[in-house]
Amino acid sequence: MAEEVKEVATSEDKPSELTPRQWWLYRLIKWASEQEMKLSVAQIIDYQEKYKEQGKLTFDDLYQFKDAEGNHSNCPDLYGDKDAINECDRIDKVLCVKNGQFYLGTERENIEYHNKLMHNVCRDSHKCKIIRDKISQDGQMKLFTVDLVEMEKSKGRDFHEAFIRQESLIKEVEKKDKKIAELEQLIQWYKNENKMWKERYYQVKGGQN
Secondary structure, X not given: OHHHHHHHHOOOOOOOOOOHHHHHHHHHHHHHHHOOOOEEHHHHHHHHHHHHHOOOOOOOOOOOOOOOOOOOOOOHHHHHHHHHHHHOOOOOOOEEEEOOEEEEOOHHHHHHHHHHHHHHHHHHHHXXXXXXXHHHOOOOOOOEOOOOOEOOHHHOOOOOOOOOOOXXXXXXXXXXXXXXXXXXXXXXXXXXXXXXXXXXXXXXXXXXX
């Protein structure tokens, strides 16, 4: 089996933004997917070790397997390379991950993977909105005298105070608030696109029934 992968995983690379290691990963998973196989992190590391022993690897920054719980914690570099491959416009296919298994998806699997990412984006957007609301309401209901002197709490109603006062952090909060606004614009774009993907998903699902 290792000899069969050699043709796919070690062929000459064309110039691109991907590293040799990322190209190797893509071609390994492409070969496995064509054999209707899905590879776990442990299996990918095993293939890497076999190629290393045979002197067939063209890169030195090897994947390191960690005996840890959770998908991303056992090999962070592998999941980072997965994202880099999916962001590469020279590669048409989508590298999916489900239950710790890496594979190139069918149309239906790609749509399901997209919807999963959409769910995560919307969930994080909701968390960002809550935090942003707390930040934006800081100081509301605070009372001042006619001379614009801040009144003590005992002399007025309680007011919102979202965070500890450290002047050095104010500029950082402003920068993060700008990033949150940019994220919300991205989320809105995803929401507009999501309807089309859902319709396409049900069309594919209905055609397979």
